[in-house]
Amino acid sequence: MINMQKSEANNTLNTLSGLSVSESIIISERMREFHQILCQLCEEMVRSDHNLDNMNKTHERTQSEPQKPYYKHKLKGLYKTALHDAKSEEEIVRKALEIIHDIRSVIKSRHRKSGHGFTKETAIRRGALMKMLQQNAATLPLFVPKSNDDITPPMCGAIPSEPNYVAKMGDLVAALVKGTDGDENWILAEVVHYNHNSNKYEIDDIDEEQKDRHILSRRRIIPLPLMRANPVTDLDALFPKDTLVLALYPQTTCFYRAIIQEPPKTAQEEYQVLFEDSSYNDGYSPPLSVPQRYVIICKESRKK
Structure with missing residues (x-):
């Protein structure tokens, strides 16, 4: 998790050129907060690791001396501490992700103003554009529920937007x-x-x-989706096998009808889809990988 956040921060620093003084100050302050949070997370993880070591040792003593109830009682206390540590780490990670989101928002806003985003005024080579689209998909925030009662929000994975939703400038x-x-x-x-x-x-x-x-x-x-769905916690927010969808064909900027062959099994995996293609005997292309970001519902019926 720490390595992922450091990578996020490095990518952000590489895009700071061209910002105004006020924007640079805002980002510098947020980066300072981000560094403090990372240090805090490291301290929490050290404390958590120490507790986990004690837990493993107590497990061994419980197995070697099952007649002593003391170790079972101690183990319950260690489990409670581990749960508390995990919640503390989760809160810190969420704060770090919020800061990353804030920094990206400032940079994205600046890029729109200066014409450095996806706008037509910018001359972007095909290879660079494809790389930007892939990075945009890979860094899409992952929805992480705070509890088992959390409902997967609209525009997460396969969950569509609400009927009255209006996309914002730059989306x-x-x-x-x-x-x-x-x-x-x-x-x-x-x-x-x-x-x-x-x-x-x-x-x-x-x-x-x-x-x-x-x-x-x-x-x-x-x-397009604003968050990725985690197959482990939100499988219902992913298109199941054989669903008809619109998917961005790799190395292009066009969506075509496709069938889901396999949904992602982890938060990092992509869909495997079969694009409709009359040049193949069965009418479909071989399986191709498409990120969650670029797979959306197709309201048309499947061709016969």
């Missing part, structure tokens, strides 16, 4: 647009503006080669 969405040939395609786009009077979005195609801006109704927009 990535799937957009159904009409091409010059008259065909309609689902593309990856960035929200520029939403007009509440007309209920229409203004979006940019993130593909630099297209440089297109579109005005689309809400029914032509599907917001």
Whole structure:
């Protein structure tokens, strides 16, 4: 966990160039807090490790001397301490993730203002764009419930957005647009503006080669997930096998119909999907990996 947070911090530091003085001050303060929290987490982990060592030793004594109730009683106390330590570490990790989110928000806002995001004004090489999209998916926050009673929120994994949800400026969405040939395609786009009077979005195609801006109704927009689902705790928030979905085809910025072959088994794994492809005898491509970020519900029926 600490290594993951350090990696997050390093990635953030590499993107600080071009920030204003006020933005740099905000990030510096948040980074200072982040460092303090990491130190606090290290102290908690040392204390927790010491308790776990005592627990293992007490387990051994309980097995070697089962007639002595003292060790069983001591073991119960050690388990209570371990649970308390785990909750303390969880709270610290959540604080650290909140700081990372705040820092990213400042950087993202700055990038939108300066044209360094996914906007059409930025010249991004195809390889660099694909790498950015992959990183965007890999760093999508993971939903971690605080208790067994926590309900998986909308826009986590396969859970759709609420009917009245409006995507924010800078959010990535799937957009159904009409091409010059008259065909309609689902593309990856960035929200520029939403007009509440007309209920229409203004979006940019993130593909630099297209440089297109579109005005689309809400029914032509599907917001992408804002959090990843953990298969261990939120299996219901993942598309099950054989579900018809729209998935971003690897190394492209377009969504195509696909069938889920295998959902992720861990929080780090991606979906294995079969894209509809008439060039294959069975009508589907070999299995390809697609991150949770770019797999969304397809409301159309499966082709026969």
